[in-house]
Amino acid sequence: MNSVIREQILDDDGLNTIFCEIESTLNSRPITMNSDDPSDLEALTPNHLLLMKRKPNLPPGLFNKTDNYCRRKLRQIQYIANLFWSRWVREYLPMLQERQKWHKQRRNTKIGDIVIVVGSIAPRNSWPTGRVSEIILDRNGLVRQVKVKIGYNVLTRPVDKLCTLFELD
Incomplete structure (x- = not known):
């Protein structure tokens, strides 16, 4: 978290918002399949268990033309959330992809996976x-x-x- 925020200066509301964004990111990751129906590709996520839906519907901010401060803060929070997402994908997904190059034969991907x-x-x-x-x-x-x-x-x-x-x- 420190490496993502770095020298960004956030107030309490901004820090709370970025923590909610990161919580949503972590809880939107797929765990397993939701049903046995072969046409249903929606995976079960922690958000399904916590919110009874796939992801929270976060409303976008309402801004006036004179509301430059709020837009700048929202852009800053979205920038930090995007940094976290790119780092999360770069570090989390490789842990799920087991790679044991030339040491052990692993299961081939099959039709229907x-x-x-x-x-x-x-x-x-x-x-x-x-x-x-x-x-x-x-x-x-x-x-x-x-x-x-x-x-x-x-x-x-x-x-x-x-x-x-x-x-x-």
Whole structure:
């Protein structure tokens, strides 16, 4: 937290707001699948348990043209929240992606697995989840790329840019 805020000067309201933003970020991470329905890709999050919905509906600030101070404070808080999000994704998601290069054979991604797409340009607190619809093997028979269905779109991604949320066995 100190490394994200750095030399930013925040009053009590600003600090409280940034803590609420960070709490929302931490509680929006997927834990497991919400249902057994294969067409339902929404993952269960701590926010589902705390708020009974996926993420809180935080209202945007209402500003007048003369309200420069409030807009500047909101931009500062949004900037800090974006810094936290980028650091969270950079440090948290690699912990979920087990990499034991050449030491131990790990499970290949299979058709039907539910995955989080890592490295996508998604807004803060958005975890794009999809279902693996097709696998692309290399010459050794290992999965190197997959086609992931996210909503109505199908994306081709390398397996190192995916984080398996739920394995279909």
